[in-house]
Amino acid sequence: MIKVAVIDDEYIVLEGMKAVLRRCQVEHELIGTAANSMDAMTLLRNHTCDVAFIDICLSGCSGLDMMEQLRNEGITTDFVVISGYTEFDYAQRAIRLGVFDYIDKPITIEKVRRVMESLEKRLENSRKIPNLFNEIIDSIQNRRVDEFKEKTQEFLYKSEIYDMSQEKIRSVYEWLCMIEKVIGETFNNVNVKAILPSWSEIESIREYDILICTIQNSLNQMCLLFPNRERQQHRTISQIEAYLKEHLSEEISLCDVSEEFHLSPGYISVLFKKETGSTLVKQLNNLRVERAKILLSQGEKVGITARQVGFSNYRYFIDIFKRQVGLTPNEYRGHIISQKNE
Template structure:
């Protein structure tokens, strides 16, 4: 069923349109009606309808402005406008802006039915295109894996690209809204740079940029300031050559982008391979000795110092991840057989970005396990425990972190983590991932859904992260599973 949102400033007209035809027999379902353009745009972003049936004259945003806003947000929602004879010029402009069609008031039942049948064919073709794009995305997933040794020159030969400059960088960008661009775009060039664009997430684009760092470095700066002006965060890789593995450059740009969005100190971050972990050896040793001796105050003090160092040095997220995992290793080294380590896990940089709100909250995961639990927590009722698990089961597709749950149920992070491990047999993140992936596996049987739509439904935004998790969990990628 394709989802339809009806927009009209007169509620009785909207209700009349809902009753005018048998929507479900045509393959549509009306998911709601709203009564002004601003409310309509909010509903479109929240409910993601396939089709909007809208009056052309409304308060807030009129029909033309609504179409412009939909396109500005990169959404693929189809729009059918309803207009009077006096609004014919508006209707013509709407068609130019990409409206599917317009209908004259009063809307005729047969005309609406015929329009929806034509639109259904276009929507079906669009979904077919989305499925074809799934395979493009899967190719990218394999190509951009960090352990993939395909070099830039091999990539260019396979894509029949000709780049003339000696240096390469990957630049990954996070945008405020999702992108409707294709998975793979054509090569483009300007002012001493050439680039190739890839869509690497719902609201993420990555560019392989070719330029001359020595003769014309300004070309790269012009590209960033001009072509990437709408990006919220930007991550820039180190410099690569013709023989550099393309996966390595992409991961560097992704680490820089993740660092920028996680630390939120600067909107543009360049990848640099400085080894901060080695520079903090004394502090890390101090924390290890404190953990070995179970000196809680010293552990807390050492972790606070480590947080300050990470923030002061503007450390990249992969270095922060390395430090965190080194401390986790110490906990397992000295207390691996005790209940103390329940819920404590090693985290990749991408897991840190998704599960923590700050560096301090990350290291809090370690410090809290050395704090004594209150009698109230230790006597948490079975009914409360049941409520916590039920809440997770009903909300696993939402972006809910363990720290948010601990605040909501007024339980310390460490205790809640151990509690979930005891009740489910696994830690919180693995429990949520398993539920999301099992739901995704069920949704893959619905051929009308593209994999990108399934990714969003189960609670992810990044296709590549989802693809990696699915393959690790089931041993096969989502596209290949769909073919079985």
């Protein structure tokens, strides 16, 4: 059940929000309402509250000023801003404070239901984090690197740091520090402390993509500390090669493979070179040319063959084919057909 507070200095809005909440069909408990910033801060300091719906304009101080003060006091309540404001400065400041969502006036049941359903899902995820952390620790202690990868990816997803809230990022960082410590103790590796960036480095990141990439690279490095790493790396390469074969007709990129296997492009490149002596792109082209040779030997036209093995650029296909086979696709096709007719 979601514990809710409503804060607005207009009586009609307070009563309207209470009525809308009753009709939004999401189970909740209204812990209280407040009509000014002083009462609101007293309410949120003295009661555990999951979310506070708050108007930007309040008597005493602005809603954003109040949120900032409560954040500084360590209050973790999620805030949903109710406002008619569209100014960029307000939005930027609200983002920095980690506002969960916005509801623009007029308030409707659909708007409130959308927010409450999102909150419900988020709270469900957050409650799973401690259990998930225990599963991650278990995967380390039992040397199960595949499970470690799976559970840490789930952990990042459920941590919901996409809004770049410093509070959430700090929490994730602290979890990662504990994971790093357990890995060092379990595998007796003193170098593990050099894997995670410092908090000041993490804190200075302002873009979500960069933050996730930084965390992911650290997790990948932790994976390399697991015993039997060579066997695991060989298995990963085998899985990637199988994936390439299954998707030859598509325009596969290194980023596509990265997303599919939840590994950074840089890590895949290094691992692929180490295990095969070749690059992923070269291996993909080798597989495509071998498939093309089969199709051409069956009499397929060159243009159709190029498309079926994932080359959208006809000229590039011819160039790659000739470089590997020593003949153009047409020459190869003619050579095979003449052999069959002999």
